Amino acid sequence: MGIRVAVAGASGYAGGELLRLIAGHPELDLVAATAHSQAGAPVAAVHPHLVGLDLTFAGTDAASFADADLVFLALPHGESAAIAATLPAGVKVVDLGADHRLTDSAAWDRYYGGRHAGSWTYGLPELPGQRERIAAADRVAATGCYAVAITLALAPLIAAGAVDPADVVVVAASGTSGAGRAAKTHLLASEVMGSLSPYKVGAHQHVPEIKQATGATSLSFTPVLAPMPRGILATVTARPAGGAGTAADPAAADPAAADPAAADPAAADPAAAARAALTAAYADEPFVHLLPAGSWPATAATLGSNACHLQVTTDVDSGRVIVTSAIDNLGKGAAGQAVQCANLMLGLPETTGLTAFGVAP
Numbered sequence: 001m002g003i004r005v006a007v008a009g010a011s012g013y014a015g016g017e018l019l020r021l022i023a024g025h026p027e028l029d030l031v032a033a034t035a036h037s038q039a040g041a042p043v044a045a046v047h048p049h050l051v052g053l054d055l056t057f058a059g060t061d062a063a064s065f066a067d068a069d070l071v072f073l074a075l076p077h078g079e080s081a082a083i084a085a086t087l088p089a090g091v092k093v094v095d096l097g098a099d100h101r102l103t104d105s106a107a108w109d110r111y112y113g114g115r116h117a118g119s120w121t122y123g124l125p126e127l128p129g130q131r132e133r134i135a136a137a138d139r140v141a142a143t144g145c146y147a148v149a150i151t152l153a154l155a156p157l158i159a160a161g162a163v164d165p166a167d168v169v170v171v172a173a174s175g176t177s178g179a180g181r182a183a184k185t186h187l188l189a190s191e192v193m194g195s196l197s198p199y200k201v202g203a204h205q206h207v208p209e210i211k212q213a214t215g216a217t218s219l220s221f222t223p224v225l226a227p228m229p230r231g232i233l234a235t236v237t238a239r240p241a242g243g244a245g246t247a248a249d250p251a252a253a254d255p256a257a258a259d260p261a262a263a264d265p266a267a268a269d270p271a272a273a274a275r276a277a278l279t280a281a282y283a284d285e286p287f288v289h290l291l292p293a294g295s296w297p298a299t300a301a302t303l304g305s306n307a308c309h310l311q312v313t314t315d316v317d318s319g320r321v322i323v324t325s326a327i328d329n330l331g332k333g334a335a336g337q338a339v340q341c342a343n344l345m346l347g348l349p350e351t352t353g354l355t356a357f358g359v360a361p
Contacts, residue, residue, distance in 0.1 A: 128159070150221075
């Protein structure tokens, strides 16, 4: 028998993707899948793509996890902490919710409200030093879906000093599965198909998480609901470090600045410094790919995978650095990322049961 795992909140989209990945994982055995309103229903009745997975949803209580070595919590925000508190110290936990991501209780109160449950090890292995921290942890807070796409695009640039952390603007489009499975009028096919709509403009809950993970000090983020089931495409722009990319005329303050390359050759092509930072950060990463020049990320290319595709350029008008990032919000943005963290926590090869290759067409 392999390593015994359980999934709380397995009737949702992220929970269903976890079940699919676990079913194909050579080292994991699913011993329990819990749900609330769907308790007692066969898994395949809720997730028709999992026909052959002979399991019935149990209720979400401590008894359901008694046989598990590791528990995935795929619960709504604010519900993970109570379940985690009932689990023995020896049981490893990966929380896909937001309950344990933020280190700043004031940020939690501002964006989520309610009691701050405290912070766990942050579950993004590609951040410097984080892979080792995850491997040593018993409790890991998996990243938010938008946070994955944006952090992977931005963090190396700030760390390398290639962009100004105080001037970051992001517009990102997500598929409807990111909003969960609950029936909501604005997610009906008749409302979504043929339409793009912004939401939580200027107040999305992933902002403090992204700032915490990247070192950004000011972030303007506009999320957009896209008429597709899954995927995120994020466009991250930032002012190059050293003042390039501003609207003001540089020659007015300093005649020598009329030719930025004269003072700093790297300023002639800010994207070169950004590309160098991304290359250095991800050259050996199995799931993050900086695409060749001229090739741009697309959500279809990451569908069904744990991959993130990146591309970088410079805006010819403003001089701002632009990084575009694509992921599957249920893959690298949720279930795939959680399994990647679980592999590290369990001492397994990080890529076990996961793929960097998407599904096409």
